[in-house]
Amino acid sequence: MKKLIYSLFALSLSLGAMAQGDNYVQDYTKFQGLALTPPMGWNSWNKFACNVDENMVRQMADAMVSTGMKDAGYTYINIDDCWHGDRDAKGFIHPDAKRFPSGMKALADYVHSKGLKLGIYSDAGSQTCGGRPGSRGYEFQDALTYAEWGIDYLKYDWCNTEGLKAEGAYKTITAALKKAGHPIVLSICEWGTDKPWDWGQNVGHLWRTTGDIYNCFDCIKDHGTWKAWGVMQILDKQEGLRQFAGPGHWNDPDMLEVGNGALTPGEDRAHFTMWAMIAAPLIAGNDLRSMSKETVEVLTNKEVIAINQDKLGVQGFKLNGADGLETWVKPLANGDWAIAFLNRSDKAQKINFDWAKQNIKDDIAKLETSFSTTTYTIKNVWDKKDKGAATTKKAFVGEVASHDVIVLRLTKKK
Incomplete structure (x- = not known):
């Protein structure tokens, strides 16, 4: 009988310790559903x-x-x-x-x-x-x-x-x-x-x-x-x-x-x-x-x-660069792309971006596009005079000032 009582007592202590331990288990994970786009x-x-x-x-x-x-x-x-x-x-x-x-x-x-x-x-x-x-x-x-x-x-x-x-x-x-x-x-x-x-x-x-x-x-x-x-x-x-x-x-x-x-x-x-x-x-x-x-x-x-703030939430990357002029790309939702020409040099740089010779592939996001098979309309997002009529059927030609940038948003032509 004493052995049974002792066993029950030990079991109750064990269960009590387990229950108490559960009370002190911490949740080391952040609040979900916040900052779904960059703050x-x-x-x-x-x-x-x-x-x-x-x-x-x-x-x-x-x-x-x-x-x-x-x-x-x-x-x-x-x-x-x-x-x-x-x-x-x-x-x-x-x-x-x-x-x-x-x-x-x-x-x-x-x-x-x-x-x-x-x-x-x-x-x-x-x-x-x-x-x-x-x-x-x-x-x-x-x-x-x-x-x-x-x-x-x-x-x-x-x-x-x-x-x-x-x-x-x-x-x-x-x-x-x-x-x-x-x-x-x-x-x-x-x-x-x-x-x-x-x-x-x-x-x-x-x-x-x-x-x-x-x-x-x-x-x-x-x-x-x-x-x-x-x-x-x-x-x-x-x-x-x-x-x-x-x-x-x-x-x-x-x-x-x-x-x-x-x-x-x-x-x-x-x-x-x-x-x-x-x-x-x-x-x-x-x-x-x-x-x-x-x-x-x-x-x-x-x-x-x-x-x-694009809902796809993919970070852009550098496509290429030479002489201080870099081309960056960012895949966007609905098949759009952002293209940035960043001029890090101390002089203005000419841009002649032939879309027909450029295919973009993002191995991390598993996204790519071929300009030889898909045509996009082009919007220059810093140029207030841009009319949005240009497309990727013709090379993009321009000049970016020293320590400045040109940014294009590409949208699939319907």
Whole structure:
């Protein structure tokens, strides 16, 4: 009898342990159904760095609406580093009371009232890159706090992460977000060091592929212990990564520098175009309140944005290149194609693209086209004078200025 009682007791302990263990099993997968096209929005860092406050964020939300950016598809107003105040006695984070006196929930409510979404920033380490409180050891508390505030997007950085492994750290924050229950887009900002494209597809919705962008077209900024990269250097570093991108999981070459003054109008066009061609998130990083007409025209070009937001979700690739002139292609839904002629050289370049001699084959997307058997109409998406009458029956002839781009959308002729 004693043996039976002991056996039943042991069984009950075992079952209890199993049940308890089930309660603590974590879901290390991201929220599904988000970022099915590359996220579009604005982030504070490139222009303002740590100089953020609630009035400025509200004004950016207003400007996103008034400038037509919202109508063009931009959704997220993202606050980067330095919004943080202190943690309270129980460990919960609070925003800086001087910079965000109304609180983050009120700010989220305001942004939501504009039909937009609010993003926020934290770090997998003990401190953020700007020296504010990081989320290490507080992941589940922070996730609950963000959910309570109504946050829609989290950029999660990688400073001060001594001893941590990237995959595990990002799985922890995604499990915390999942446990909190409020759908949030997770932006993995690990700089590509631990190859997040290998493990990030089920963990986050986008992942940084490189270190920080630098506001120049073709240069490198050496900070001693680390480097920042110009637009062309960032573009080059995307080679070999396109097979990892797709709806809900995007390669992220960092935020846009369009409108921040260092780039010429042509370089702004080229920068924006190439981010569209490689299906990158379109996160503006300029002051939306004081944009020039030219900057607005770049950021709101709906035909270029349509290439980026194409539902097929295939990242473009370089077809060929010589003497600084590169030809890039991107397959689109319904059999369309985007073709970009990027001039990286310091002089204008002539284009004579004979369609009859060019067949495009995308081994990754399993798509191809033959211009000898299929005729396409051609739309030059930056040329306001384009009448859309050209077809691929004749070679495309043109000239692209130095550090500029020509972009064509090809549609099957009916």
